[in-house]
Amino acid sequence: MTPEQPTTQETISEKITSAAIRYEGQFYTGRNHGEAVIELERLISHYDPSKIESGFLTSTNRFVSHDEAVAIAKKAQPEVLIFDTISTNLLGKE
Numbered sequence: 001m002t003p004e005q006p007t008t009q010e011t012i013s014e015k016i017t018s019a020a021i022r023y024e025g026q027f028y029t030g031r032n033h034g035e036a037v038i039e040l041e042r043l044i045s046h047y048d049p050s051k052i053e054s055g056f057l058t059s060t061n062r063f064v065s066h067d068e069a070v071a072i073a074k075k076a077q078p079e080v081l082i083f084d085t086i087s088t089n090l091l092g093k094e
Contacts, residue, residue: 015059015076016069022053029057 018029021036023044030036033054040047056069064072 013059013076014062014072016056016064016072017059018057020055020057020063022055022063023047023051027057027063 019031019033019036020027020029021033021040022028023040028036028039028043030039037052040052055063055065057063058069058072
């Protein structure tokens, strides 16, 4: 098992804790991805936007993709899934 793979018990209780971006191996977080980018910009004045990876951090400190975050939310936080569906529909990404 790799350090990023939670145990079965962790999977059951794992929740999304924040939006995050990963840049050159470092994580930057916020209530949304825009805030995470602002945090990056506060610490690094010149960066390559093409190297930013968007995702989310979980309660087990894993960095996960949007799709994996939705799967976690289905199990642990149904109210987040409802919000995700609404925001996705508003953005026209059905």
